[in-house]
Structure formats: structure tokens, C-alpha cells
Amino acid sequence: MRRRVLVVLMIYSTVVVLALSVPLAVLVGRERAQRFGENRAAAATYFAELSSREDESGAARIRQSAQRYDNLYDEGIVVVDRAGRVRAESGLDVERSDVQQAVAGALRNQRGNLPSSVMPWSRSSVLIAAPVGGGTQVDGAVVIEASTDSARTDVAIAWMIIAGGALLILVTVVGIAVALSRWVVRPLTALSSRVQSFGDKFHDRLPIDAVAPSQMHTAYLGPPEVRELSSAFEAMAGDVESATAAQRRLVADTAHALRNPLAALRIRLDVLGMRVPDAAAESHLRTTQEVDRLSAVVEDLLVLAAAETPSNQDATACDVGATIADRVEFWSSTIAVAGMVAHVEGPDGAERLLVALPEDDLIRILDALLSNATKYSGSGSSVEIGHRASATAITIWVADTGPGVPADELPKVVNRFFRASSAQGGGTGLGLSIVHALTERAGGRLQVSAGRPSGLRVELHVPRIVS
Incomplete structure (x- = not known):
């Protein structure tokens, strides 16, 4: 499995590196072509302006400038008038067909097409043409055979740097992938061995193919x-x-x-x-x-x-308000004997709120919570029983103002046989465990928190049935 994880990581890393390096390389070629074109176009424009300023008596000056340009940059140049006669020529044969085409285009007031991108394998030279004059009056043409050697060398060097960086990233990724695959697979292998050894204590090991039909959807997926x-x-x-x-x-x-x-x-x-x-x-x-x-x-x-036994029966609707009122009335004498006061809170209106909980289970839950409140809250305290509804759930709570439970013991109160250190009197320690089990069986959840300013608050969040 480690090899497969490594291959997947490497394929993903290679795709990411290529997706970053290839556009970067193309961008470098286009940027270098833009600088190359701007430089050579400026040179062609210079000779075009020089030719437009000089008349026949200045032809020698144009030829000298063309000769110096050819000697300095080793790039041929030709300047012609509007009749196609050569005014200056250095290092470029005006009789070449491609030069003739460039001259003809410039005399039609068309500039030569500059390369959009330079690659290491691009042509060694390109023809750059510029018309002499402006507007509708064309007095001649300038054609430069520009060498792309320097631009192609710059692009090749930049590409080698990009390739070296990409290779370095891939090597780094290989090291990380090896460590990551080992880190991921080793716990999985150890867990598989541990699970298998645990299962061997109960039954003989089965081959992978000997899987129950209900497990066929997972048996043939994955490594x-x-x-x-x-x-x-x-x-x-x-x-x-x-x-x-x-x-x-x-x-x-x-x-x-x-x-x-x-x-x-x-x-x-x-x-x-x-x-x-x-x-x-x-x-x-x-x-x-x-x-x-x-x-x-x-x-x-x-x-x-x-x-704790899963129920195979469909959820039974129970009227929360009616059940709470019935249990408060049932416990009223016990609450009075305990020296406590009971308050009932609920939503306004006559709407029946139905909860996905059997009535017997809700009665058992309320009895357990009210029993705890009367046992442990003490005389002079109060207990509040209430409920509220949302779109999908109903919240039922029983909150007292007694001594409560220490904060570090709150997560343990739903454990079997656990009794808080502040509890006085008898008890089995199973009341909240029963409430927790009944709530979870109905698809709800139980929340136990400290009351304000004192006491204990127990909330049930149970799915609501909308009639």
C-alpha cells in the first residue's frame, strides 16, 4: 500500500509542478519576445525617421549608419525609397524573396509581424520592416534581419532554471511523500494487525474473499x-x-x-x-x-x-405539554413535602407539541428527574420544568436551585452507579443513566449543565413530530 500511496502522491505532485512551471516557461518566452520586438522595432523606426529626414544628398549618412548598425549588432539592414531603389544596404541581400515581400509590405504601410513568443528552437532570425513616412504618404521602407540568438539563449537559460527548480521541488516532494506514506500507512498496518488479533480471540481468521453479502460493497473497494x-x-x-x-x-x-x-x-x-x-x-x-x-x-x-435495547417499533407521538402537566400534578405533593416550589414554563398558545418519544418513556424520564430534584435540592429551593419547540426538535428541561454538582463531576453524572459528592441520602446512581439511554434511543441527546446561580439543569433535545 505504501508504494501505491507514494505513486499517487508523486503523480499529483508532478501534475501540480507541471501546471505551474509550463505556464511560467511560456510567460518567459512571451516576455522575452516582447522585449526583442520592442527593441528591433525601435531600431527600424529610427532608420525610417532618418531616411525621411535625409534627401539624396544625405544618402551617404544613411549608408554609414546602416554599416555601423550591421557591424555593431551583426544584423543586416536595407533601406529603399518608395520606388524600391536601394538607398542603403549592409549585410542583407535585397534580392531575397522574403526581403522583397517585407519591402512590399512596408511600402503598403504595413509593419512586419513581430514574433509573439521566443522558444529555444525558434528561427535564428526574423525580418522586421517599417515604412518610411507617415499617414498615407509612404516614402520608402526599412527592413532589418534581426537575430534571435540572444533572445533564444536567454529563454533557454530561464527554462533550465525553471526545470531545475521544478526538479528540486519534485525531489523534495519525493522525500516528503516517502515520509508521509510511511506515516500514513504504518498506523493503518498496525491497526489492521491489532484488529485482526482482537478478532482472532473470538473466531478463526477469514480470508478477504469470505465476506458476508452485506459487506460486499466494501470488500472490493480500495487497496x-x-x-x-x-x-x-x-x-x-x-x-x-x-x-x-x-x-x-x-x-x-x-x-x-x-x-x-x-x-x-x-x-x-x-x-x-x-x-x-x-x-x-x-x-x-x-x-x-x-x-x-x-x-x-x-x-x-x-x-x-x-x-439500552434498540426499539424495533416506529416512534410514538407524545404530547409534551400534557405529559409535563400530568407529572407536575403527580409530584406536587412530594415537592411540597420537600419544601420546594415548582414552576412550569412552556410556549404560549394551545398548539399540541408532539415529540418522537413514547409516553411511557417520557413519564419515566420526568419521574427520574423530578425524583432527583426532590431528593437532592433541599428545602427552600425551586424546580423549573419547561419545554420549547423549534422546527425540528423539542427541548425539555428540569432545572433546580439546589447545591448542584461540582463542575469536574458533570460529565460523569450519566455513568452507571455514579453519585455526585454533593448528593445526600439514598439512591442507586442509575437515574440519569436511564434518562440518557431513553433519550438516545429516541434519537435525541442529553445535556447536563450547572444551573444559574446554583443547582443542576438537565436538557433533552428530542426530534419533533409535526402533525
Whole structure:
């Protein structure tokens, strides 16, 4: 796989380098051609102006200037009048067909075509023509055979620099790609080995081709290492799901098996309590409380196991406002006995807000949250139960003004059997775990935060059903 990753990176890097260097090389050729054309056009214009200023008596001066230009730049030049007669000539045969064509074009007031770009393989010379005179009056023509050797050399040197820079970039990219491919592939290989070794503890290793039909869409995509990792991960995920399901069944079966013996033990303790002497009354009471605590743990474990089991039934619509009002009324006496005050908050209007949560689950959630509030908030505090709706979700919250939970313990309150250090009195530590499981099973999410100025705020965000 490392080789394939390296090849992909190199192909991509080569394309990027070429996409940058080729336009740069073309731009260099065009820029050099522009400077070359401007320089030679200026020379041709100079001789055209000189020829227009000098009459026949100044022909010697024009020939001297043409000779000096030829000697200095080694570029032939010819100057003719409007009848095509040569006024000055140096290093250029006026009888050449291409020169004749350039002269004819200049006499028609046409300037020669300058090269748009210079390449290392361009022609060694080009003819540059300029008319003598201006406007509609053409008194002659100037033709220069300009050498492109210097321009082609400059372009070749610039191209070699660009090629060297591109090669240096590619070499650098190769080093980076080698390190990057090793960095990417090594953890993947190690993960594949680790996943495979984990799966071998549960079942024999299967070849890559022996994949379940449901996994065929991933078995034939990607490199062999990725396919092997995918196959091993699918097998491991199946093992983990099976182990999780077995754990849930074990908890549920154990709790169910303990329920009846604990109920029978509680009845016998009640019967025994009528004959317990006063000296053993306190021990009997503590034993009864311990049995009650164990019974509550068993009941909560059964509820939690049911809540963590995925539901195959379609979501049931539940009227949030009506359910909250019913539970507040049910808990009103308990709240009053606890010395607390309850407030209900909700949207104005008579619109029924339906949530994708069975009514029994919402009742269980509200009962757990109100039970915690009455147990741990303390006398003189208040509890607020409310809900609000958005386009796609309904938010339900229960907030109290009690002592709350320390900030470092807030992320742990939904863990099984966890009880905050500020909690006083009895409890199983499973209430918020049940609320969390029921909320997630409905496709929602649970958020626990500190209340303001004190207390605890629990919010549920559950999908809304629009009627």
C-alpha cells in the first residue's frame, strides 16, 4: 500500500509542478519576445525617421549608419525609397524573396509581424520592416534581419532554471511523500494487525474473499490492506455487538432472577417485624432498608437494560405539554413535602407539541428527574420544568436551585452507579443513566449543565413530530 500511496502522491505532485512551471516557461518566452520586438522595432523606426529626414544628398549618412548598425549588432539592414531603389544596404541581400515581400509590405504601410513568443528552437532570425513616412504618404521602407540568438539563449537559460527548480521541488516532494506514506500507512498496518488479533480471540481468521453479502460493497473497494482492515473491523464490530447484547441479557436476566427472591425476602421481613423484640428493631429496620435499596437497584437495572435495547417499533407521538402537566400534578405533593416550589414554563398558545418519544418513556424520564430534584435540592429551593419547540426538535428541561454538582463531576453524572459528592441520602446512581439511554434511543441527546446561580439543569433535545 505504501508504494501505491507514494505513486499517487508523486503523480499529483508532478501534475501540480507541471501546471505551474509550463505556464511560467511560456510567460518567459512571451516576455522575452516582447522585449526583442520592442527593441528591433525601435531600431527600424529610427532608420525610417532618418531616411525621411535625409534627401539624396544625405544618402551617404544613411549608408554609414546602416554599416555601423550591421557591424555593431551583426544584423543586416536595407533601406529603399518608395520606388524600391536601394538607398542603403549592409549585410542583407535585397534580392531575397522574403526581403522583397517585407519591402512590399512596408511600402503598403504595413509593419512586419513581430514574433509573439521566443522558444529555444525558434528561427535564428526574423525580418522586421517599417515604412518610411507617415499617414498615407509612404516614402520608402526599412527592413532589418534581426537575430534571435540572444533572445533564444536567454529563454533557454530561464527554462533550465525553471526545470531545475521544478526538479528540486519534485525531489523534495519525493522525500516528503516517502515520509508521509510511511506515516500514513504504518498506523493503518498496525491497526489492521491489532484488529485482526482482537478478532482472532473470538473466531478463526477469514480470508478477504469470505465476506458476508452485506459487506460486499466494501470488500472490493480500495487497496488490499484497507479491504483486510475493513473485513477484520466488520468481524470485530459484530463480536463487540454480540458481547454487548450478551451483557445486556445477563444484566436483565440477573436482575429479573433477583426480583422475586428480594420481594419474598421483603415479605418475610415484614412478617418477622411483628415478632422482633425491641432490642433487634433497629437491626431489622436497617435490613429492611437494605433490601429495599437492592430492590430499587434491581428495578433500575431492568429499566436500564430495556432502555439500552434498540426499539424495533416506529416512534410514538407524545404530547409534551400534557405529559409535563400530568407529572407536575403527580409530584406536587412530594415537592411540597420537600419544601420546594415548582414552576412550569412552556410556549404560549394551545398548539399540541408532539415529540418522537413514547409516553411511557417520557413519564419515566420526568419521574427520574423530578425524583432527583426532590431528593437532592433541599428545602427552600425551586424546580423549573419547561419545554420549547423549534422546527425540528423539542427541548425539555428540569432545572433546580439546589447545591448542584461540582463542575469536574458533570460529565460523569450519566455513568452507571455514579453519585455526585454533593448528593445526600439514598439512591442507586442509575437515574440519569436511564434518562440518557431513553433519550438516545429516541434519537435525541442529553445535556447536563450547572444551573444559574446554583443547582443542576438537565436538557433533552428530542426530534419533533409535526402533525
